[in-house]
Amino acid sequence: MEGVGGTSPEMLKEESQPSHVLPTSFEANSLKKSNWGFLITGIVGGTLVAVYAVATPFVTPALRKVCLPFVPATTKQIENVVKMLRCRRGSLVDIGSGDGRIVIAAAKEGFTAVGYELNPWLVWYSRYRAWREGVHGSAKFYISDLWKVTFSQYSNVVIFGVPQMMLQLEKKLELELEDDARVIACRFPFPHWTPDHVTGEGIDTVWAYDARTFRGGAKRP
Numbered sequence: 001m002e003g004v005g006g007t008s009p010e011m012l013k014e015e016s017q018p019s020h021v022l023p024t025s026f027e028a029n030s031l032k033k034s035n036w037g038f039l040i041t042g043i044v045g046g047t048l049v050a051v052y053a054v055a056t057p058f059v060t061p062a063l064r065k066v067c068l069p070f071v072p073a074t075t076k077q078i079e080n081v082v083k084m085l086r087c088r089r090g091s092l093v094d095i096g097s098g099d100g101r102i103v104i105a106a107a108k109e110g111f112t113a114v115g116y117e118l119n120p121w122l123v124w125y126s127r128y129r130a131w132r133e134g135v136h137g138s139a140k141f142y143i144s145d146l147w148k149v150t151f152s153q154y155s156n157v158v159i160f161g162v163p164q165m166m167l168q169l170e171k172k173l174e175l176e177l178e179d180d181a182r183v184i185a186c187r188f189p190f191p192h193w194t195p196d197h198v199t200g201e202g203i204d205t206v207w208a209y210d211a212r213t214f215r216g217g218a219k220r221p
């Protein structure tokens, strides 16, 4: 049935509703939508920041002058390192200690072992592993650039490096280490030194160099 001037009662009902009802439900809807927008932006943004924070320390070593990425030692490699440490004792350092596996293995063999590592995530993980394996008293980890550390206090030095850094490290260790020190290189040997012992094969090869040998009898400067 038509009302006044051809307007239906339903239309009249709609028209007579207070004008703020429709806009309010519209606002509530858009408020809900914008809340979801904020939430999704927050989740996506937070995830990106977290991925960036975790990934950056793993990627930056590749961007340095000497690219030394995180490649963990194999079980066989660790066994070979431990073999080269037989009859040795005292302090040990792993230069670029990664997830701490060599330091922890050395601590289990009775060494006072220290790892220097650039990647803070790996250092915190190493500390956790050392604690879990009950050697946190004799296995310590520091966030440090290996080129800024002096290794003179260590009588056993382990390095799983890359060929591009071995010459520079050879010179550094020659200057710093005491005469009774032993240096153990994993996978890549030092370019000029003659090893006193070699064990393993392929990627698990390990070379041991005694400071007295690589100094050729000359005293530490």
Ligand SMILES: C[S@@+](CC[C@H](N)C(=O)[O-])C[C@H]1O[C@@H](n2cnc3c(N)ncnc32)[C@H](O)[C@@H]1O
Pocket (backbone or CB within 6 Å): 061, 068, 069, 070, 071, 072, 073, 094, 095, 096, 097, 098, 099, 100, 101, 102, 116, 117, 118, 119, 122, 144, 145, 146, 147, 160, 161
């Ligand atoms: C080939 S991995 C060896 C890890 C460990 N030593 C092992 O055998 O399992 C080299 C490690 O050195 C670290 N590294 C790279 N540049 C470094 C620097 N300038 N100072 C300290 N550590 C560094 C990397 O983050 C990586 O964990």
